[in-house]
Amino acid sequence: MQKNKIFHRRKVYLLFLVFVAILGLLSVRLFYLMVFRGDYYSDKAQQLHERERPIKAARGLILDRNGTVLASNEPVCTISVVHSQIEDEDEVTRTLCEILSLDEERVRKKVEKVSSMERIASNVPKETGDAVRALKLPGVKVDEDYKRTYPYDSLASRVLGFTGADNQGIVGLEVEYDKWLQGTAGTILVETDAKGVDLPDAGENRIEPVDGWNLTTSLDVNMQMYATQAAEKVLEEKQADSVSILLMNPKNGEIYAMVNAPEFNLNDPFTLPDTGENKGLSGDALQDKLNGMWRNACLNDTYEPGSAFKIITASAALEQGVVTLEDSFSCGGYRVVEDRRIHCHKRTGHGAETFLQGIENSCNPVFMDVALRLGAETFYNYFKKFKLFEKTGIDLPGEAGTIMHDLKNIGQVELATMAFGQSFQITPIRLASTVCALVNGGTTVTPHIGVSLESADGSYIRVLDYGEGERIVSAEVSETMQFALEKVVSEGGGKNAYIEGYAIGGKTATSQTLPRSANRYIASFVGFAPADDPEILGICIIRNPQGVYYGGTIAAPVIRGIYENILPWLGIEKAPVKEDGSEADKIVD
Numbered sequence: 001m002q003k004n005k006i007f008h009r010r011k012v013y014l015l016f017l018v019f020v021a022i023l024g025l026l027s028v029r030l031f032y033l034m035v036f037r038g039d040y041y042s043d044k045a046q047q048l049h050e051r052e053r054p055i056k057a058a059r060g061l062i063l064d065r066n067g068t069v070l071a072s073n074e075p076v077c078t079i080s081v082v083h084s085q086i087e088d089e090d091e092v093t094r095t096l097c098e099i100l101s102l103d104e105e106r107v108r109k110k111v112e113k114v115s116s117m118e119r120i121a122s123n124v125p126k127e128t129g130d131a132v133r134a135l136k137l138p139g140v141k142v143d144e145d146y147k148r149t150y151p152y153d154s155l156a157s158r159v160l161g162f163t164g165a166d167n168q169g170i171v172g173l174e175v176e177y178d179k180w181l182q183g184t185a186g187t188i189l190v191e192t193d194a195k196g197v198d199l200p201d202a203g204e205n206r207i208e209p210v211d212g213w214n215l216t217t218s219l220d221v222n223m224q225m226y227a228t229q230a231a232e233k234v235l236e237e238k239q240a241d242s243v244s245i246l247l248m249n250p251k252n253g254e255i256y257a258m259v260n261a262p263e264f265n266l267n268d269p270f271t272l273p274d275t276g277e278n279k280g281l282s283g284d285a286l287q288d289k290l291n292g293m294w295r296n297a298c299l300n301d302t303y304e305p306g307s308a309f310k311i312i313t314a315s316a317a318l319e320q321g322v323v324t325l326e327d328s329f330s331c332g333g334y335r336v337v338e339d340r341r342i343h344c345h346k347r348t349g350h351g352a353e354t355f356l357q358g359i360e361n362s363c364n365p366v367f368m369d370v371a372l373r374l375g376a377e378t379f380y381n382y383f384k385k386f387k388l389f390e391k392t393g394i395d396l397p398g399e400a401g402t403i404m405h406d407l408k409n410i411g412q413v414e415l416a417t418m419a420f421g422q423s424f425q426i427t428p429i430r431l432a433s434t435v436c437a438l439v440n441g442g443t444t445v446t447p448h449i450g451v452s453l454e455s456a457d458g459s460y461i462r463v464l465d466y467g468e469g470e471r472i473v474s475a476e477v478s479e480t481m482q483f484a485l486e487k488v489v490s491e492g493g494g495k496n497a498y499i500e501g502y503a504i505g506g507k508t509a510t511s512q513t514l515p516r517s518a519n520r521y522i523a524s525f526v527g528f529a530p531a532d533d534p535e536i537l538g539i540c541i542i543r544n545p546q547g548v549y550y551g552g553t554i555a556a557p558v559i560r561g562i563y564e565n566i567l568p569w570l571g572i573e574k575a576p577v578k579e580d581g582s583e584a585d586k587i588v589d
Contacts, residue, residue, distance in 0.1 A: 053080075053117070056145045057183030058456075059167055060212030062160060062174075064219045065256075065451065071160055071174070071266075073146040077129025078122045083114050086139030096120055096140070099132055122165060123147045143188070148174075150266035156224050157263040158296040159396065159449065170269075171294050173215065173449060176395050180453050183212035211456035217449045218254035223247055226565045230558050231261035231540075238545035238554060244297045244428055245558070247566075250436035250528060250537040253445035253466060255394075256566075260297050269294070299392075299399045302425035303541070306511030306551070307345075307362045308526045309421030309431070311481065313371060314359055315438045316382035318477045322373040325356040325484060335365045337416045342368065345510070359484045360492030362508060364420045371419030376410040379418065385472055387444060388426060392433045393466075394447045402426045421511060432539045435526055439485065439505065439534050442478040443469035479532075481505075486531035496556040497527050499564055501574030505531035506559070508552035513544075520544045525555035529563060535572060538562060 056078075062071035079096070086092055093108045100107075100121050110118040122145060124132075133142040148163040161172020168182065169175035186209030231243040247257040265271070272278040272289055281289055295301065317323045333349035334341050344350065344364040350357070358366030371379055383389055383404065391399045403425040405414055417423040429447055437444045446466040453462045485505035488494040494506045506527030513520045523545055528537040540558040548554060 053141060053143055053188040055143065055186035055188060055206070055209045056167065057185050057209035058146050058211040059148060059163070059183060060181040060453075060456065061214045062181075063214060063216045064221045064224075065217065065254075066220065067216075068221045069151060070156065070217070070219065070221070072149055072151065074149045075126045076122070076145050076147040077124045077126055077132075078143045078145045079120045079124055079129065079132055080117050080141045080143070081111055081120055082117050082139050082141060083111070084139075086111065088138075092137055092140060095135065095137060096132070099128060100124065117141070152221070153267055154263040154265050155221070155228060156219060156258065157266050157269075158260045158294065158298075159219070159258045160266060161294075162266050162269045172296070172396060173217070176397055177215050177450060177453075181212040181215060183456065184210040186210075213453045213455055215450060216452045216454070218249075218256060218451050219258075219449060220256045220569075222569060223562075223566050224257040224259070226562050227257040227259045227538075228261065228263070230562050231259045234540075234542060234545075234554065234558050235261045238542060238547065240542050240546070241544040242297060243543070243558075244541045245538065245562070246298050246428060246432055247536060247538045247562070248432060248436065248447060250440040250445065250534045253433070253436070253447045254451070255447055255449050256536070258296070258298055258449075260295075264293050296396065296398070297428070297541075297543075299394060299396060299427050299429040302400050302403055302427050303522055303543075304423070304425055304511040304513070305421040305431050306509035306522065306524065307364075307420055308435075308507045308509035308524055308539075308551075310359065310362065310367050310419070311435055311438060311485065311507050311526070312382075312386060312388070313367050313379075313419045314355075314484065315473055315477060315481055316379065316386070317370045317374055318480055319473045320374060320378060320382070323355050323370050325354060325359075325480065327355045329353055329355065329358055329363070329366045329369060331358075331361075331363050331365045333365075335368045335416065337368065337372075338412050340413050340416075342413075342416055356484055356487065360487050362420075362488075362493050367419040368416040371415050372412065376415050377407065379415060380407045380410065386434050386437070387472070388430065388434060392427075392429050392447050394429055395450045395464075399429070400427050402430060421509065428539055428541055432526065432537060435528075436534075436537055437469070437472050439478060439482050439528055439537070441475050442471050442473040444472055445469055482531050482534070485528075489527070489531075493552045494525065494527070494556050496552055497525060497560045497563075499560055499567075502529055502563070502567060502572070503531040503575070504529045504560075504563065505534070506556070508550070508556055510549060510551045521549040523549050523551040523553075523555045525551050525559050527556070527559045527563070529567060530572060535570060536563075536566070 058073050061069055064070055081092065089111050093104060093111050097104045097107050107120060110120055129142045148167060159172055161174035162170055163174055164170050169178035187207040189205040227245045227247055231245050235243045243261045245259040248255045272293060278289060330352050331344055331350035333347045334343045350361050350363050388402055391401055414423055433445060433447050448466050450464050452464060482505055485507060486503055489497050489504045489506050493508050497504055497506050504527055506525060509524045511522045513522060523542045524540060526539045528534040538559045540555045542555055545554060
């Protein structure tokens with residue numbers, strides 16, 4: 001009996017000790033949670049009684065080089081519903097359908113859906129959003145938002161790009177500089193009760209958004225307009241598939257204008273042209289068509305450059321020392337290379353001519369002879385030296401690379417045709433960038449559009465740096481090419497680009513697309529001015545023109561027309577004219 005009492009007391013004592021220990025541990029834990037983790041759990045509790053609504057940041061502006069706004073923002077509203085706060089679902093559905101002109105079935109599904117918040121409509125005009133807000137319908141939220149707008153509609157459409165429903169960049173500069181342009185969204189915090197209903201006296205806490213940075217570009221609205229008008233004119237006259245025009249500064253790579261006609265409307269980028277082949281498209285077929293419409297042919301597409309590539313062949317041969325401008329050649333209208341007879345564009349031949357005359361005449365046999373002097377390996381190495389295997393690094397998405405033979409597959413025939421720009425493909429921007437280096441004194445440039453970024457409050461400006469260029473030919477060879485290409489315009493096949501009073505250098509080209517049996521051509525011209533100290537370089541590419549398709553006939557006049565307008569705009573003056581009508585010698589300070 002006594003032993004049982006002792007055992008019982010010990011048991012009670014042990015239970016008491018266990019209880020005290022548990023109570024002590026709980027006290028320690030409670031103390032830790034209250035003192036060391038109090039802020040954390042206080043925030044958690046607060047979050048359970050808060051509802052967040054985003055406040056969109058204004059996207060940064062895109063400006064041309066003179067401060068003209070190319071992409072801006074329009075205040076709009078986003079209208080949403082909170083199911084737990086709606087008092088009359090029928091009234092909310094009916095009212096929103098009437099004001100917003102929406103389908104009743106779709107709106108009702110969202111109104112009746114049990115969720116924290118359902119978006120009814122976005123990009124609602126501000127005056128309409130204000131009208132909904134004024135009704136003070138329980139459960140209906142109207143938040144400020146921004147819609148991206150483009151004041152010039154289709155101008156530089158494939159360069160600027162556009163944004164999606166959530167204001168994120170999709171193509172062009174909008175996606176390339178998206179992390180700078182988009183800004184940081186703010187938040188509206190509203191306190192609610194356990195059922196998710198807003199507490200009437202709690203008010204709203206706001207974390208203000210930070211607007212995106214502004215992007216200043218090298219584009220010039222006036223030059224872009226001139227180039228666009230010229231492209232649209234030749235597009236219509238020649239019933240071509242498309243026309244691309246690129247204008248850039250050959251000294252630093254800044255792009256003044258980039259046109260891909262026909263352009264599309266940036267304020268309505270998901271609508272295809274109203275043609276029979278586009279009607280009724282949906283799904284993947286529709287998306288493929290849209291992707292095609294958005295493509296920037298200046299850098300997304302490759303083509304055989306044709307005779308414009310003779311600028312590269314001539315530069316390589318002069319740099320290598322296998323030819324001089326005075327070397328003699330003979331053109332009988334063709335060359336037999338291995339088992340192939342490869343013709344000149346002049347089937348009757350040019351007869352005896354110097355290398356300079358061969359450049360002026362765009363004589364294929366002369367360039368085949370020069371390429372064969374270089375040899376496949378040396379010519380291939382100049383492709384590398386002139387960066388033709390590399391992308392230019394332009395600050396736009398989707399740049400394509402060069403399509404070229406492997407060195408081991410370049411025989412005499414391939415080498416001969418490569419000499420005048422056939423049997424391989426490059427992008428227009430790659431060709432233009434390399435030509436810039438060959439006529440600017442011999443130094444590479446990185447083509448670019450972005451110039452600087454400025455914070456929303458104007459407190460910081462970041463000037464974009466594209467690095468130093470690399471010398472790829474001597475200054476002497478570059479000067480020789482300036483001279484020779486000026487002769488092409490003043491005395492040779494590029495005479496349709498000639499403007500009295502200006503020394504313009506350039507090269508025409510006419511290439512045939514694959515398959516050759518389709519008889520589809522690309523006419524082009526590359527021209528720069530002033531020839532002895534280039535400040536602008538332009539390229540015009542006309543795809544599948546109807547009727548006459550020679551680059552010297554239809555593409556060279558396009559660049560001439562543009563230059564007649566923009567050379568004075570750039571402050572490039574005509575050379576003085578002597579009394580006898582000839583141009584006076586240039587005065588050097």
